[in-house]
Amino acid sequence: MSGSFASKTFTALSDLHPNMANLKIIGIVIGKTDVKGFPDRKSDIGSERYTLSFTVRDSPAHFVNIASWGSEDYIRSLSDSFRVGECLIIENPLVQRKEMEREEKFRPATPSNCKLLLSETHSIVKVCSSYEVDTKLLSLIHLPVKESHDYYSLGDIVANGQNLHGKIINVLAAVRSVGEPKYFTTSDRRKGQRCEVKLYDETESSFTMICWDSESILLAQSWTPRETVIFASDIRISFDRFQNCMMATVISKTIITANPDTPEANILLNFVRENTETSAPDDEIDSYLKESINLNTIVDVYTVKQLKAKALKKEGKADPFYGILYAYISTLNIDDETTKVVRNRCLGCSYIVNEASSACTTCNKDCSEFQSVFLSFDMLVDLTDHTGTLHSCSLTGSVAEETLDCTVNEFLAMTDEQKTALKWQFLLERSKIYLKFVLSHKAKGGFRITVLSCKLADPIEASRNLSGQRNT
Structure with a gap:
């Protein structure tokens, strides 16, 4: 002392x-x-x-x-x-x-x-x-509370798959991103919170860790993405059926050591530093990965015409902008055999896998090995209101599952008639749609438009907002 x-x-x-x-x-x-x-x-x-x-x-x-x-x-x-x-x-x-x-x-x-x-x-x-x-x-x-070599790599967890469901293990990984805490109230009126952290290492480029308590969320908010390495002792691993992938959950037994002073962590940190410049851009997969943005922070209401005008003004600026649109889904080709609605994605990085070669071109994994792909909705929809149409908006992953109110597997089990009936539920009804616009040279019109949430709108709320007066 x-x-x-x-x-x-x-x-x-x-x-x-x-x-x-x-x-x-x-x-x-x-x-x-x-x-x-x-x-x-x-x-x-x-x-x-x-x-x-x-x-x-x-x-x-x-x-x-x-x-x-x-x-x-x-x-x-x-x-x-x-x-x-x-x-x-x-x-x-x-x-x-x-x-x-x-x-x-x-x-x-x-x-x-x-x-x-x-x-x-x-x-x-x-x-x-x-x-x-x-x-x-x-x-x-x-200093981790467990032996520095006593851990699973993220690739080990994915390879073991559901054999690890419910197991409590140690994990060494780097922090890829830390989501905004989301707050909710349970059915018995208790307040709760949830924060999603994306991890990665030499073997996997994206793996989800969930924090449910305010202490671990507070800790996670102090981590710097692509610079912080963590050793999580006694973390629970489970298979998430909704997202069809393995994930980790911080529990009351877990102790997380940030930037551990161990040889294994130093090797991982060197990997992180060498790959920061070359790693895949996050904005290309965030349309699949559940957005970390809190939807309650998006309050500006627009018409299609106003959104197009705002996009033109933003041309050349890389930062995204967000808005709410009250509109109809005017194109939803979920019952068309020629349109691919469900695709294989890599369990490691969430990119679409080339089905001919079964290879993930992003993290160079052979996805025919193990169970390293998962099925995900991947579709383009048109959104129309009284002022015009936004074409080819991306509706993917869990947002699509919540919008259609069915999982990928439930959708694949439907008959063509059931798919058509599902489609018409949306084509006739006005929805409240949260959107994200990101500058993209590959996209038509220069912007990639991602649906963050789409739910049938309350008619009174929709008519009050139809002219888009609340936008700034």
């Missing part, structure tokens, strides 16, 4: 044993979960107790889980007082023997046979400035 912290005043985590009293420990926070509320059976009906869990480390080999129970005010203020990566001094925690199976089912696995409990009345938690702390302690934030 530095001059202000003499090491003898602190108990090392390696020396913990149950029922020790008057303890004082110091460590760096390497993991943290969200505040949770539970019904309090001991008190009045309807009252809740709150809990917070986090993990602290004081040496390469030793880290311990810490829990605190108490009133909502105490637990929330405790949680707000520190973040992952900060150093804490903790005084007077209660040391208890860990119930191994129960403890490690939902919390990070730790080498200690003890856990610590914080009491609202007796324990003190103080955040230390990084200037006061020994750099050896600070450097622990870049």
